[in-house]
Amino acid sequence: MSFTGLRSVVLCLGLLALPALAADKSTAPYLHATEGRAVERKPTLLQMLVAALKPKSVHAAETAHRPRVRHVATAARKRKASPAAAAMEPAVAPPTTVGAAATPPAPLSEADPAAKGLALFNDVSLSDGGKASCATCHFSTGHTNNKTYVGLDVVADGDPNGRNTPTLWGVGERSVFGWAGQAATLEDSIRGIIVNRMKGPEPSKEKLAALVAYVRTLNYPANWQVKDDGTPRDDASAAVKRGYELYIGDGGCGTCHVLPSFDKKSRDDIGTGGKFKVPTLHAVASTAPYFHDGRTASLRDAVKLMWEVYAKKMDSRLPTDAELDDLTAYVGAL
Numbered sequence: 257m258s259f260t261g262l263r264s265v266v267l268c269l270g271l272l273a274l275p276a277l278a279a280d281k282s283t284a285p286y287l288h289a290t291e292g293r294a295v296e297r298k299p300t301l302l303q304m305l306v307a308a309l310k311p312k313s314v315h316a317a318e319t320a321h322r323p324r325v326r327h328v329a330t331a332a333r334k335r336k337a338s339p340a341a342a343a344m345e346p347a348v349a350p351p352t353t354v355g356a357a358a359t360p361p362a363p364l365s366e367a368d369p370a371a372k373g374l375a376l377f378n379d380v381s382l383s384d385g386g387k388a389s390c391a392t393c394h395f396s397t398g399h400t401n402n403k404t405y406v407g408l409d410v411v412a413d414g415d416p417n418g419r420n421t422p423t424l425w426g427v428g429e430r431s432v433f434g435w436a437g438q439a440a441t442l443e444d445s446i447r448g449i450i451v452n453r454m455k456g457p458e459p460s461k462e463k464l465a466a467l468v469a470y471v472r473t474l475n476y477p478a479n480w481q482v483k484d485d486g487t488p489r490d491d492a493s494a495a496v497k498r499g500y501e502l503y504i505g506d507g508g509c510g511t512c513h514v515l516p517s518f519d520k521k522s523r524d525d526i527g528t529g530g531k532f533k534v535p536t537l538h539a540v541a542s543t544a545p546y547f548h549d550g551r552t553a554s555l556r557d558a559v560k561l562m563w564e565v566y567a568k569k570m571d572s573r574l575p576t577d578a579e580l581d582d583l584t585a586y587v588g589a590l
């Protein structure tokens with residue numbers, strides 16, 4: 257409840273309690289009554305007020321969340337259907353603020369395997385003991401919950417056995433799956449997660465196909481700073497433009513995170529504890545913490561670490577603070 261809301265409730269209760277207060281002069285002025293006191297004096301009225309207020313706020317929370325879920329999926333489908341149309345769309349804010357849907361998206365058709373896939377994505381019976389659904393870690397939008405796991409248990413970021421939840425946005429465009437690139441197809445990747453991580457029953461071919469169809473609908477939100485080929489738009493910020501030059505130039509990032517997908521099929525040992533795939537950098541601004549084990553909380557620190565890795569490998573120079581800011585601006589805009 258807001259402070260103003262609380263104050264009016266207290267005030268209202270106080271007014272109702274006036275006769276009682278008038279009789280008992282030893283009580284502190286009613287306007288300063290604490291919530292606890294108010295509850296003691298008029299429990300039924302407070303309960304009524306709480307009851308009257310509650311459904312409203314629960315409803316608000318639900319509606320605040322739901323359209324966002326659908327909007328992302330719809331934006332993704334729209335974008336896939338017509339990249340040209342997507343490019344014409346008005347500027348859309350980065351992933352974290354994608355919520356404001358102007359038009360309600362059309363519901364998925366029942367016959368659409370992706371619709372079946374969405375239902376399965378939220379189905380806890382895929383896990384042993386109904387402990388989790390895909391959406392527990394990827395939300396129904398397919399994005400990451402920003403947590404690091406061993407199995408279904410959240411562990412500290414940076415735990416060497418931990419694996420940070422990747423976003424599933426754009427997953428259909430990736431060539432290998434899992435941080436170590438252990439799965440060659442989406443089917444293998446999802447089957448492995450159900451059987452090994454969720455300890456659920458062996459999924460049928462149909463269930464796997466439906467889940468694959470659903471996650472393939474989850475594309476990246478439209479980007480207002482960077483074009484599909486990875487180059488900055490004309491109206492991108494100056495920092496993003498300078499950052500791009502460093503990305504393809506002295507930073508050496510483009511040798512591994514190759515444009516336009518920003519990933520690479522091969523696996524590399526960059527000194528983080530083994531060989532890992534070169535992950536895409538699309539939407540990376542909202543996928544913290546970074547690296548397979550979530551060892552780095554800030555994107556700037558992740559970018560810094562990567563430049564150091566490259567400089568050591570190539571015996572080349574390190575960035576200035578201003579260059580790090582620019583490169584982080586570009587990477588954060590992807």
Ligand code: HEC
Nearest residue numbers: 388389390393407408419420421422433434435445446449
């Ligand atoms: C307990 C949290 C959790 C649950 C539940 C979960 N995932 Fe994941 N998901 C992860 C983590 C962590 C990874 C990275 C795994 C790795 O590298 O070995 C991942 C990786 C993936 C990948 C590979 C993405 C990539 O870019 O490499 C796909 C696809 C995926 N999950 C889909 C699903 C689906 C579909 C479900 C439900 C059947 C699901 N996940 C359930 C946490 C979870």
Ligand code: HEC
Nearest residue numbers: 507509512524528532533534546547548558559562563566
């Ligand atoms: C030699 C190849 C290579 C080069 C060069 C390289 N990277 Fe990476 N990058 C990787 C690999 C491999 C990982 C994943 C390592 C892990 O998960 O432990 C990674 C991870 C990252 C991540 C974390 C992504 C996430 O989702 O958590 C960021 C950010 C990143 N790189 C940015 C950069 C930038 C910026 C540059 C240039 C300064 C760069 N990289 C240069 C191979 C490379």
